[in-house]
Amino acid sequence: MKRIFLFAAFSAAAIFPAMCQTGDPANGKKLFARDGCYECHGYAGQGGAAGARIAVIGLNAQGLIRYVRAPAGAMPAYTDKVITDQELTDVWAYLQSLPKAKPAKDIPLLNALEHK
């Protein structure tokens, strides 16, 4: 359910115009670690049982900001008192800069699972 809520929110956010699409991925990486985003979403934003994958998703910076300010599911709300819009934009830039996953079929161990 958590993941469904998250993507629903992201999809809705995507219709808003991109107000602030630039950010500093290097600073975003620092903030991602400093402010604990990695705790639920993983250092590479890959997601896990505690949080959805947020690396390289189809979401603009404004959408991320909107979600972080009023999240669904288990995620706590982060107000601008603890992380500013600009800082979130930097986090967004970091998440966009992460490499996409290779298709599982190109990873031998995972390919073996697909064709077991």
Next chain:
Amino acid sequence: MARSKKISVDRRGFLKGAAAGAAAGAAALVVKPEAAKAQEAAEVHRPATPNPLPGAKQTASETAPPPRVDVWTTDRPGSDFMVDVIKTLGFEYVAANPGSAFRGIHESLINYGGNKMPELLTCCHEESSVAMAHGYYKIEGKPMMVMAHGTVGLQHASMAIYNAYADRVPVYLLLGNIQDGAWRRSDVEWAHSVQDAAAMVRDYTKWDDSPVSLGGFAESAVRAYKIAMTPPMEPIVIVADAVLQEEPLADADRAKLQIPKLTLASPPAGDYGAVKEAAKMLVNAENPVLLAGRVARTPEGINLMIQLAETLQAPVIDLHFRMNFPTAHPLYGAGSVNDADAILALEVPDIWFSTHTQTPVNKMGMASKRITKPGAKVITIFAGDLYGKSNYQDFGRYDEVDLAIAADAQATLPLLIDECRKLITPERKAVIQGRAAKLAEASRRNRERDIEQAAWAWDASPVSTARMAAELWNQIKTEDWSLVSDLTFVSNWPGRLWDFEKPYHFIGGHGAYGVGYGAPAAVGAALANKKHGRISVNIQCDGDLNYAPGVLWTAAHHRIPMLNIMHNNRAYHQELMYVEDMAARARRGVDRAKIGTAIEDPNIDYAMMAKAYGMFSEGPIDNPNDLGPAIKRAIEVVKKGEPAMIDVVTQPR
């Protein structure tokens, strides 16, 4: 106690006579406390500058006939009889950190009992002893005995007992206690004695007794085993009084003692009428779902789950408390409670959390919402309804259900399956079979999605938990393997990528989530796997190991083969997330949640720790490409009958 004192008086009289007749010839094993005190006093008062020549007193002591002393010996202490009783119960092992309150039984087990059936396991902490018994049961299906001090040992053991209680696992706990104040040797033994030893764990044990005679011990010991093994299974406590242990037992008295025959109670099956009603609800449902909690007590439990699921073509949502259902089965995880019109919860202790969400948790307060469809029927089969206690709250939130069957689920399944089969008409059969393909496709898609998700952060450092699980699977899939740890803290990746099929492929979780369970439970489960030659795999959380790491030594000392893979995320990570949550709510210091939750600065070198305890180890490994070869090398060690550890620096979850 009256009986005990009488024996004591008789024994002293007998021994004095024996000492007078043949003091030098008697096997004087224990010097009377008074004599010992005299020796100590002489030692204290010796001159500061020792005289190189023996004094007159010393000369006399070495040349004169020895003075008459009373000696305390016996060929047959009461603890030998206790061992006779214990042996009838068929324990393979007894786990213990040594303690004076059960020194009598300890000695009898290793000498009189030959240290076989049960064999003594040397443990470094009572929490480890109990958690080892917890893990052992989940593979072996029968209890391990644990010995502990009635006071300090039990205090150490208590959290592990609570875990076992919440996990419905029988642990046979034998406590030593010196009930008679006159029998206590020192202030230490006063501090280590207690009036009602079992009191502190009575809230989370099923039964206890403090027998005051050996005959009573025999009866209570057998009764305790029966109670522990009757569903709902739980830990029990027997207190072995030190006087009963250490006093001699004359052959004539031994001959009068009986050890009762053990007959286990059959597990309670559900009421026939209620089971028929449940079958009707399930057969007539369009989307029935099976929720599997602690269902499979034996290998047959898995077979029965498969039969029921296939009979109804109902998806199984496994809550991973036990190995209940094969993960590669087309009905595994293919449905949801939200879509179901009939939900059968089998040994699910907290069904409310499966039928509700608490939203939104990101705001103050906790609003809950039922997620089941209007009119959906909820049926429970739960042995916990037969028995319960009130203080500790592991019983979970009360839920509204339509049919509650107070019974053991596995024992009820044969009847339920039969009733379902009887009720399936050709029309219903067509409907039931009609959903099979859809569910199989949903299960296949789930797995495909999991595999694609595993590719994310594949090359990341720290190593992703998905990569760790995939590397492990690659090495063990052709072996006879057993996962002797939980899935919770690694995002359930083994459950999503591996093929769990056999009863010993998975042991479930903590019970009460008391951290510190993981390492010792894994060692206990691996011990049970040892005689079968299985490769036991323990994905070991770092915070958990640090409670009582001495269990690594126990594994090395007893040559328990197991592969330990450290999930070293360098934090008490659940608590880190909670503190982060609180900081975000309080709108301050979200960058400070690591204070008090991180396990870094310095980083703990678990490979070095394992080596110190005598275990093969490698690491820390933070490059995922190094992991596969390291696992391969470690498995070679495990195959030789030894434990091994690889320290892997990992992503948080």
